[in-house]
Amino acid sequence: MASRNRQILLAQRPNGLPDQSTYSFVETEIPSLEPNEVLVKAQYLSVDPYMRGKMSDAKSYTAPFELNKPLQGGVVGTVIESKHTKFNPGDTVTGLLDWADYTAIDGNQIRKIDPNRAPITTALYVTGMPGLTAYFGLLNIGQPKEGETVVVSGAAGAVGMIVGQIAKIKGCRVVGIAGSDEKNAYLTEELGFDAAINYKTTDNIRKALKEACPNGIDVYFDNVGGEISDAVFSLLNFHARIALCGQIAHYNDTQIEMGPRFLGNFLKRSVLLKGFIVSDYADQYREGVSDLAKWLSEGKIKYKENIVEGLENAPDAFLGLFRGDNLGKQLVKIS
Structure with a gap:
């Protein structure tokens, strides 16, 4: 395991299209765990258009990103350490995690996925x-x-x-x-x-x-x-x-x-x-995931991914959504 944790923070709220001044890059200590927490090492990070709204402090359906705190998005990663009874080191999980190499999070806020059932990136896409x-x-x-x-x-x-x-x-x-x-x-x-x-x-x-x-x-x-x-x-x-x-x-x-x-x-x-x-449909997620997984396994749903390499390139991958760079899902592979 690395000795430092890279993070991408929201440095300022953008006026119009975000640019590099919107973000700051820092290195911190890898977080230690509290009871019931899990340390997750990111493998893939999702960037999505809704994140632009969270960079603003205008009233919305969800709380905005905090200034000088890590941005967050959908992540698939590996459990490195666990103080939660449901997770063990080596488990593949997904959840709303930091734009960072490592995130410490309450185990009740992530879910385990089976890497043998489908490519792990589909948890951020077809069944996500x-x-x-x-x-x-x-x-x-x-x-x-x-x-x-x-x-x-x-x-x-x-x-x-x-x-x-x-x-x-x-x-x-x-x-x-x-x-x-x-x-x-x-x-x-x-x-x-x-x-x-x-x-x-x-x-x-x-x-x-x-x-x-x-x-x-x-x-x-x-x-x-x-x-x-x-x-x-x-x-x-x-x-x-x-x-x-x-x-x-x-x-x-x-x-x-x-x-x-x-x-x-x-x-x-x-x-x-x-x-x-x-x-709005959180109480029906199980039904939706079941149908989507079934259609995926039957070949009725196909998918395309645009994968950008490196955590440091996550901001540009996000801006690529507004340039129309992506065909299908825009993802960042954490190297």
């Missing part, structure tokens, strides 16, 4: 937070029915590509929106999406959507917001459902952007719009 977000947002809010048309923005991201595949399992026509021809080829050729639109090269996103959705849009899974969602809203069918998952187009805005107002159209078409966070 992104997969559960896709599962509950689509099935509980979108309620897709066979033959309906489902549109997914941010379709080549960690959540979006799982949404599309679940919609195909449910017998839907699935149209994805992503930012490159490479990503869209993966969606259609590998994941079975019926159509995909490159919003960066399409001259008229509404026209492209209308051609891809000749029967209108029944379910919209919104990861993006902005002009893409404006175009989708104009093509919604009567009794359409919108699962509002993310608004990555606006996460770094420094002022509120005014745009078209669609509530009148939603009223006339009896559209359901519901925002959600995955913890």
Whole structure:
């Protein structure tokens, strides 16, 4: 075991897009354990768009990151030392841990995973937070029915590509929106999406959507917001459902952007719009993980990972989410 513990702290709250001044890098002593705590050595760290909101101190559904304290995210790691009866050295675990080599945490806040059942990174992806977000947002809010048309923005991201595949399992026509021809080829050729639109090269996103959705849009899974969602809203069918998952187009805005107002159209078409966070469905996690693991083992869900090497590169990996670097899940391998 190393003698020092590298950590990445939140140095200041960003105004707009974070940069290197947002973070500070320190080395500290490896933490000692209190009763019921476990020392976890990180193997993989997840970076996710929601973390941008936690860098701000604006009121939200969860507490913000604290200044001059380690950032936190989903981690898969190995137990090095344990003072908890449920864990032993060598166990593979996952939980919300520090951006650090080592984290001491109450054993009740992590869970053990079986590395022989599936690659350990899937605990941060298909059967973890992104997969559960896709599962509950689509099935509980979108309620897709066979033959309906489902549109997914941010379709080549960690959540979006799982949404599309679940919609195909449910017998839907699935149209994805992503930012490159490479990503869209993966969606259609590998994941079975019926159509995909490159919003960066399409001259008229509404026209492209209308051609891809000749029967209108029944379910919209919104990861993006902005002009893409404006175009989708104009093509919604009567009794359409919108699962509002993310608004990555606006996460770094420094002022509120005014745009078209669609509530009148939603009223006339009896559209359901519901925002959600995955913890809304915490009491159903077991069901979601079971279904996702089953579909994964059956080959009905495929996945793609973009892995960045080195803890020191975690901030840039996070910024890569806003540049569109990732195809699938953005992960950091701790070296």
